[in-house]
Amino acid sequence: MVKIKKNKLGFYKVDPVPNKIQLNKYYKEKYFKKSISYKYKMKIEEENYHKCISLAKIFMLTKKLKKIDKKILLDIGAGQGTFLNKIKDYFKNCVGVDFSLNNLIKKNNSKIKFISMDPEDFIQKQDLKKFDVITLNNVLEHVTDPVKFIKILKKKIKKKSYLICTIPNDFSNLQKETNKRVHKKKYWVSPPEHLSYFNRENFINFSSKMGFKTLDAISDFPIELFLLKKDFDYTKNPKLGKKIHLLRCEIMSYLGKNSSYSNIYKFLKIIYELNIGRDNIYLMQKR
Numbered sequence: 139m140v141k142i143k144k145n146k147l148g149f150y151k152v153d154p155v156p157n158k159i160q161l162n163k164y165y166k167e168k169y170f171k172k173s174i175s176y177k178y179k180m181k182i183e184e185e186n187y188h189k190c191i192s193l194a195k196i197f198m199l200t201k202k203l204k205k206i207d208k209k210i211l212l213d214i215g216a217g218q219g220t221f222l223n224k225i226k227d228y229f230k231n232c233v234g235v236d237f238s239l240n241n242l243i244k245k246n247n248s249k250i251k252f253i254s255m256d257p258e259d260f261i262q263k264q265d266l267k268k269f270d271v272i273t274l275n276n277v278l279e280h281v282t283d284p285v286k287f288i289k290i291l292k293k294k295i296k297k298k299s300y301l302i303c304t305i306p307n308d309f310s311n312l313q314k315e316t317n318k319r320v321h322k323k324k325y326w327v328s329p330p331e332h333l334s335y336f337n338r339e340n341f342i343n344f345s346s347k348m349g350f351k352t353l354d355a356i357s358d359f360p361i362e363l364f365l366l367k368k369d370f371d372y373t374k375n376p377k378l379g380k381k382i383h384l385l386r387c388e389i390m391s392y393l394g395k396n397s398s399y400s401n402i403y404k405f406l407k408i409i410y411e412l413n414i415g416r417d418n419i420y421l422m423q424k425r
Contacts, residue, residue, distance in 0.1 A: 140329050147285070147347055148340035150309055152329045155282050162256075164330055165237065180220075187387035190394035191358050191419075192224040194406050195302055197399040198354050198421050199271065203300055209270035214257045215277035222250050233269070235260045258287060266294040274303045276417070279332045288348045292424055301350065301422040307357065308335035312414050316365035321374035338413050341420065350422040356406035357415020359386040 143153045156164070180188070200206060208230055213222050216234030226232050226249040234252045253260065258281060266272070272295060281287045295301070307313075308326045317323055327335070336344065342352055364370040364382050372379030393402055409415045 142324075142327060142335070147344050149284075149337075149344055150335035150340075152333045155333055156330050158282060161282065161330060181384070181387075183384060183387040183391050186391035186394055187359075188220050189224045190390045190402060191406075192221050193394075193399055194356060194402050195273075195304075195419055196225050196228055197403045198356055198419070199300060199302065202353055202421065203271070206271070210268060211271040211273065212266065212269040213273045213275065214261065215275060215280070216252065217275070219250065219252060221273065221275050226250050229271075257281075261287070261290050261294060264294075266291070266299075267296045269295065269299060271300045271302065274301070274305075276304055276306070278303060278305050279308075279334050279336070282333060284334050284344075285348070288345075288350075292349050295424070297424050299424070300353075301420075303345075303420045303422060304358075304417050305336050305341060305420075306332070307337050307413070307415055307418045308332075310337045310413060312360075312362055316362055319368060320365050320371050325373040336418075338410070338418055341418065345420065345422055349425050351425050352420055352422055354421040355410050356403065356419050357410040358406065358417045358419065359390055360409055360412075360414040361386050361416050363414060 141153045142150050144150050196206070203209070206228055211222075211225070211229045211232045213232065213234045216222060216236045219234055222232050222234045226247075229249070232250045234250060235255055235257050236252075237256060238254055257277065272291070278284050278287065291301070306326065313326060317325075326332075338355075345352060361382060364372065370378065370382060372382050393405065397405075406415070406419075410418060
């Protein structure tokens with residue numbers, strides 16, 4: 139039976155943790171064949187939503203790093219390549235790493251090179267000092283040992299590199315409240331896909347202990363606010379969840395078309411400060 143335990147660094151972790159062989163088998167046989175995130179073709183409003191969030195990340199970066207058109211970006215765990223295709227024109231070159239190139243909807247082009255490799259193996263075996271920016275978009279919650287993963291990453295990247303880490307905001311104060319009201323308790327717990335669970339408080343502590351300083355942070359759209367009303371309990375109704383997901387996409391698409399990215403950044407910054415975002419997005423650098 140899988141349990142969730144709080145470790146000494148404050149984040150939550152699956153116990154027992156599946157080994158690498160078990161996970162590779164799971165991802166190969168099930169996840170990459172059936173997972174919506176790898177096989178689903180996004181609607182235009184979803185494309186616009188991802189563009190809005192992706193460019194807000196880049197805006198946050200440019201507040202600290204200038205002349206990014208001269209910089210090289212590495213996206214670890216590139217998935218379909220959605221993020222890279224939204225931001226590629228802002229950088230000199232981009233590299234994306236993930237398990238299988240067959241899962242990429244958009245293939246290599248003049249600005250992006252995709253590499254088929256286990257992301258954990260990649261950071262151990264490859265030279266990372268040529269990269270100026272490294273992104274982890276919903277990756278850290280999947281790895282078997284996030285402490286080891288981040289320690290290796292810190293050792294391999296150059297001191298002035300920037301790390302943008304996007305991670306679910308789990309066991310948050312908002313979830314403590316929504317958990318009282320929804321049909322499916324601890325609906326955010328989803329092993330074996332998610333093995334570690336971070337929130338605003340414990341991630342800042344974790345990253346500091348790993349030798350990183352947090353320079354800035356924003357959050358994405360606070361979709362879980364809908365769960366405060368039982369009529370919108372998408373934990374027991376996937377069709378309702380799809381509608382609410384598309385609603386948030388429409389909202390962010392509207393903002394993306396009608397607001398500056400400076401204002402969108404401010405909006406997402408307020409969501410982070412209120413601690414209500416579904417994902418938190420951190421800009422970090424080695425101390």
